[in-house]
């Protein structure tokens with residue numbers, strides 16, 4: 001791959017923007033990467049580790065002369081960021097974002113986009129429970145999907161170039177409409193996160209089992225939940241507030257099914273439980289065959305542990 | 311460690327029994343390991359890979375002359391297994407089990423235990439989503455807890471020797487009473503499993519999102535749930551049927567909290583969500599400090615993938 005953008009501006013310097021910077025550099029996809037973040041502390045940290053070619057104080061400054069602008073803040077402030085940078089965007093530039101929710105983000109960003117600037121929303125399906133400028137790494141997007149949102153008004157050339165950028169960072173890309181994106185993500189990510197948060201909160205609350213017991217004895221199951229529930233609170237608050245409808249719909253289905261299983265436990269209906277648990281196994285097989293996870297037992301934690309020394 | 315038992319009988323040859331055999335051999339903890347399983351197919355598979363020194367046809371045969379007998383079947387049949395082997399147990403032998411539920415298992419096994427045989431129930435907090443005689447490995451118990459159940463009638467020498475066996479297999483041991491065990495496990499393992507099963511079932515059911523989309527786009531969150539929900543259906547059916555009360559209690563708390571979060575989403579109460587998500591982060595930190603998981607992002611999946619080539 002050769003250089004795709006002359007100057008990329010990253011607004012927000014967390015896990016996603018940081019990983020993009022590493023990945024773009026590794027593959028030589030951008031001539032220059034300029035970054036900015038809200039707080040002086042984050043900007044200083046990014047400067048210290050040389051995360052971008054230049055770190056500047058304001059978003060308005062960052063987007064100057066950039067042919068690609070990436071909004072990589074929590075979704076709740078993306079509209080405000082768009083309003084701030086709009087007057088400074090270069091004609092012909094592509095504007096994108098990496099928000100985990102799309103309909104609301106588009107509704108909030110789109111009105112600010114000046115004519116001649118191509119807005120192509122995006123969402124890389126990749127993440128860890130860590131955040132901040134130090135958490136990024138070049139391999140984050142490898143073999144992961146990046147969903148790009150397009151409709152009949154989308155500029156084809158801008159979409160194609162942005163797709164090549166994500167592919168150059170190791171991702172596979174797919175185009176989807178915003179509402180469908182939000183429903184799919186409510187199922188595969190948002191509702192599971194809410195449930196994990198809830199379960200971890202219940203454990204913490206329970207008087208008769210101490211936190212230290214919960215921690216000591218959390219084998220598979222709960223341990224996986226705590227990892228999910230360790231994700232950034234601001235990011236997730238914004239996700240639920242902005243993908244409200246789809247999350248509530250999936251939550252409704254979830255509690256319906258849960259009540260049916262709960263009744264089966266109460267009445268001793270082993271067949272219901274067995275059949276349900278058998279059906280869910282097939283989905284797992286599909287995920288492993290689709291290459292989205294490892295079949296190694298326990299996620300290959302043993303191997304990871306050897307390498308990281310923990 | 312030197313030889314602790316002259317002959318260990320394993321009833322059931324799945325993940326747990328298989329891993330015990332590997333781990334006992336590695337550390338030279340038993341002079342002879344005899345195994346049996348219900349089906350001829352499983353016994354043949356175990357024989358083929360040399361899982362035990364001897365594989366025999368019946369549980370009655372397996373326990374002959376054994377100074378340690380381990381019931382490692384699903385918990386639902388442990389009472390029946392105990393009834394079968396009782397007349398054949400050697401005087402002075404220790405009888406243990408590895409079931410994930412303790413109160414009900416004890417109530418079902420204890421009446422069959424002949425005088426002079428020491429019953430010390432156990433539960434290693436270690437597992438993967440795989441099962442069967444081929445799934446075991448010597449490292450499964452390393453650095454994991456094994457809970458042993460004791461009361462005032464427990465034989466101290468038998469308890470101490472069994473503790474040393476688990477320690478020799480790499481585990482840390484703790485003594486607990488059966489009811490407390492069942493409550494702790496309902497929180498840290500059983501309810502999280504039920505929730506994961508439920509969420510995976512909901513995803514599978516949803517008409518407007520295809521299974522292949524769910525599979526393709528399952529990044530963190532759902533992917534972890536599918537791993538949990540891929541566990542053995544028989545084992546988990548039995549767990550819920552036999553740890554009914556504690557599971558239903560924790561489920562009640564769970565739905566209460568979930569409804570509060572659901573209401574916060576509906577009413578747009580961002581502070582409630584933020585505060586809840588902030589609190590749950592602390593528990594995760596505790597687990598990593600307690601050495602029960604790796605802090606590597608994404609469980610160090612990247613590293614694992616390199617090793618397994620998937």
Ligand SMILES: NC(=O)c1ccc[n+]([C@@H]2O[C@H](COP(=O)([O-])OP(=O)(O)OC[C@H]3O[C@@H](n4cnc5c(N)ncnc54)[C@H](OP(=O)(O)O)[C@@H]3O)[C@@H](O)[C@H]2O)c1
Nearest residue numbers: 012013014015016037038039042073075099100127131132
């Ligand atoms: N993490 C994931 O798993 C994941 C996956 C896919 C997509 N996403 C999406 O990616 C976006 C960023 O997530 P992340 O995990 O990279 O977040 P993060 O690590 O928490 O970083 C967020 C960054 O945004 C900056 N920021 C916040 N408000 C700002 C403002 N008003 N103006 C300028 N900068 C501002 C923060 O600066 P300060 O440090 O100074 O506050 C920080 O640098 C979110 O929209 C999220 O939904 C996340």
Ligand SMILES: NC(=O)c1ccc[n+]([C@@H]2O[C@H](COP(=O)([O-])OP(=O)(O)OC[C@H]3O[C@@H](n4cnc5c(N)ncnc54)[C@H](OP(=O)(O)O)[C@@H]3O)[C@@H](O)[C@H]2O)c1
Nearest residue numbers: 322323324325326347348349352383385409410437441442
């Ligand atoms: N897997 C975990 O994560 C985990 C963790 C801790 C504790 N446990 C507990 O450990 C026990 C075993 O679990 P596992 O994962 O090792 O199970 P598994 O891999 O499914 O193996 C179960 C074994 O029990 C045998 N079996 C079933 N019914 C039998 C009977 N009536 N007589 C003799 N053998 C019989 C099976 O034989 P066939 O193959 O012929 O049917 C199989 O060899 C369960 O009680 C479970 O609660 C499991």
